[in-house]
Amino acid sequence: TPLAESMVAIDELFEHLKLANKSGWQSPIENPAIDPPHTALMLREQFHELGRLDEIKKQPEEFQRLLFASEKTAEELENALRAWDKKDAKPTERIGAAFKGVGQSCLNCHQVYRDKPKK
Numbered sequence: 513t514p515l516a517e518s519m520v521a522i523d524e525l526f527e528h529l530k531l532a533n534k535s536g537w538q539s540p541i542e543n544p545a546i547d548p549p550h551t552a553l554m555l556r557e558q559f560h561e562l563g564r565l566d567e568i569k570k571q572p573e574e575f576q577r578l579l580f581a582s583e584k585t586a587e588e589l590e591n592a593l594r595a596w597d598k599k600d601a602k603p604t605e606r607i608g609a610a611f612k613g614v615g616q617s618c619l620n621c622h623q624v625y626r627d628k629p630k631k
Contacts, residue, residue: 576625
């Protein structure tokens with residue numbers, strides 16, 4: 513389904529961000545094509561486009577709220593990465609907090625809508 517396809521793309525982008533995080537928010541040696549700010553932008557756009565699907569519009573309001581929150585945290589990460597002066601020795605706390613927020617927003621939604629035992 514389009515929802516599943518989007519979630520696979522989101523997961524792949526988040527994995528790329530995990531690699532960037534391990535590389536100090538630089539392009540990872542094992543995948544130098546990853547540009548952390550651009551990857552965060554693509555993640556934000558994936559969340560946004562997911563929200564436009566008819567399948568999503570039929571979901572409960574809480575699901576849509578969690579999706580919007582994920583988009584906002586991805587935007588915060590993108591903004592933090594773009595604002596970071598790489599001449600500084602280490603990434604800012606804002607980047608770390610935003611990255612953690614993206615992961616937590618996914619977990620929050622998955623706990624309610626994906627990982628919930630079927631009755």
